[in-house]
Every structure is written in structure tokens, then in C-alpha cells.
Amino acid sequence: MNTIIFDLDGTLLPMNQDLFLKKYFDGLSKKGKAHGIEEEVFIKSVWAGTKSMLENDGEKTNEERFWETFTSIHGKDAKTWEKIFENYYKNEFNDVKVVTSPTPYAKKSVNMLKEKGYDLILATNPLFPQIATFNRMRWAGINPEDFKFVTTYENSRYSKPNLKYYKEILEKAQKEPQECLMIGNDIIEDMCVSKIGIKTFLLRDCIIGEEDYELKDYEAGDFKDLLKFIEELPVIIK
Known part of the structure; x- marks a missing residue:
């Protein structure tokens, strides 16, 4: 990965x-x-x-x-x-x-992964133009330039939870499913990537959807758990 x-x-x-x-x-x-x-x-x-x-x-x-x-x-x-x-x-x-709740854990997670050498992709449902997506990224305290690819309505032809949306991301980023891990809060729209071989981490802080399959099917936890998970990931040597 x-x-x-x-x-x-x-x-x-x-x-x-x-x-x-x-x-x-x-x-x-x-x-x-x-x-x-x-x-x-x-x-x-x-x-x-x-x-x-x-x-x-x-x-x-x-x-x-x-x-x-x-x-x-x-x-x-x-x-x-x-x-x-x-x-x-x-x-x-x-x-x-004003109705969002930015957390320093977001920037910490991104920075830690960058330092470890991981490629980063932002897969937000591409219903907004780039300008709106980049604004929300900045609200979160993260820099769009830190990501290899960011989905927006300009560059996408499908939407979540259509698996073709994720396949399009893999194609554009030149990645195979086994190279990737998806981190999201929506059981239906984000965790569905497991169907095409992408590993998953369910972030529970703002969880959406009913948990209709066993917890063992994916990593899960809050932001503190995510940081611990990232800390344990190996460094990527390029």
C-alpha cells in the first residue's frame, strides 16, 4: 500500500x-x-x-x-x-x-502521511466545482497541493457510491486497488470501495449510515485512532 x-x-x-x-x-x-x-x-x-x-x-x-x-x-x-x-x-x-468543525487532526494526518512518503488523493463526492472543493479543503486546514488528485465536478464523470467513480480515480492516478486505503465516514459511499479491492478505514467522528456488516471487515475508529493507525504505517521508500 x-x-x-x-x-x-x-x-x-x-x-x-x-x-x-x-x-x-x-x-x-x-x-x-x-x-x-x-x-x-x-x-x-x-x-x-x-x-x-x-x-x-x-x-x-x-x-x-x-x-x-x-x-x-x-x-x-x-x-x-x-x-x-x-x-x-x-x-x-x-x-x-461556521457550521463545520475543523480539527487539527486533519492536518496532522495529512502531514504525517506525506512525511512517510504516501501519495494522497482527495475523493470527495464531485458535485462541486474546484473552487468550492478547494475552499472546503482550506477550511479543514489542508492544502490542495498536497494531493496527487482531487475530484471535482470538472474532472469526474461519476459520483459516489458508483464504483465507476472510484475506478476512474484509480485510472487517473495510475494506481491499483491493492495500493490504496480509503478513509471516510460514510458506510455506503466510502466503504463500498472494499468491493473493488481497496482497503478501508471508517472514521467514526461524523459517521453516516447503518453498520450492516461486521466491524472486522474494516479498520475503524475516531481521529485519535486514525493517527495511531497512521503512526504504525511503514515509511514508503521511493
Whole structure:
């Protein structure tokens, strides 16, 4: 094993997902209202675009799927809306940080793995553009440049828990399943990688999902347990 794949939301960036989504959509809907769209219609169209990314079959990127769906509802040129969304992610989106709970353990984990020579990949569900993903990484106290690959809606054609999403990551990072370990908090969306031969560590601090298989099937624990686990990993000689 020479590669660690991290989830972001609820893993490197602890949070209550419901609070995060509420704060996020509140801010985004205000942005839409300022440009003439009623809140209910705007949120409905964003969810429709998100659903199209979650159901993506790989023919187009998630970015293309989202804007294809969103603009089909509103009829405006996608570029116009992209600029509006980009402005939101550069500015108001950062207000959402208040409902997250950044921990120093995230940076400690990343730094320790870097020092040991492991390649790092960030596998957050690619429903956001790069600018929003990089912002959330910085909220967590981690540097996007420390990662070999970060999934965003621009560079992904599938979403979690579709195993093709993870296979696409392996292909782009030029890694084999047995070279990797997935660290995440979602039993369905993250731990599913065991089906394609990737080892797993379930981070329990913000756990999502019912534990429907034996604990022995994967490593598990809180952030302190994760740090201990990382400390015991061998140094990679390149």
C-alpha cells in the first residue's frame, strides 16, 4: 500500500451534513433571488442538476451534466449562471464554514502521511466545482497541493457510491486497488470501495449510515485512532 484516499466532508472536515446543506442552500438561494429567480424554483433546479450528476453514466462530465439540466429549466446561457455561481463560491460560500468543525487532526494526518512518503488523493463526492472543493479543503486546514488528485465536478464523470467513480480515480492516478486505503465516514459511499479491492478505514467522528456488516471487515475508529493507525504505517521508500 502506497496511496491514501481521503473523503472530505465529515472526514477531513468534520460537520453535520444537514446543517451544512441548509446553510449552503440558504446562501445560494439568496444569490439566485438577487438575479431574479424565486427561491423555491432556484433550489429545485439546483437539486435537479445535482440529481443528474449523481445519476451520471459517464458520457459527460458532472459539470456538463449539471449545467445541461440547470439551464434546461431556466433557459439562460450556462456561462451567465456559471459566473454567478463562481462569484458565490468565491465569496458568500465561505460563510458556510461556521457550521463545520475543523480539527487539527486533519492536518496532522495529512502531514504525517506525506512525511512517510504516501501519495494522497482527495475523493470527495464531485458535485462541486474546484473552487468550492478547494475552499472546503482550506477550511479543514489542508492544502490542495498536497494531493496527487482531487475530484471535482470538472474532472469526474461519476459520483459516489458508483464504483465507476472510484475506478476512474484509480485510472487517473495510475494506481491499483491493492495500493490504496480509503478513509471516510460514510458506510455506503466510502466503504463500498472494499468491493473493488481497496482497503478501508471508517472514521467514526461524523459517521453516516447503518453498520450492516461486521466491524472486522474494516479498520475503524475516531481521529485519535486514525493517527495511531497512521503512526504504525511503514515509511514508503521511493
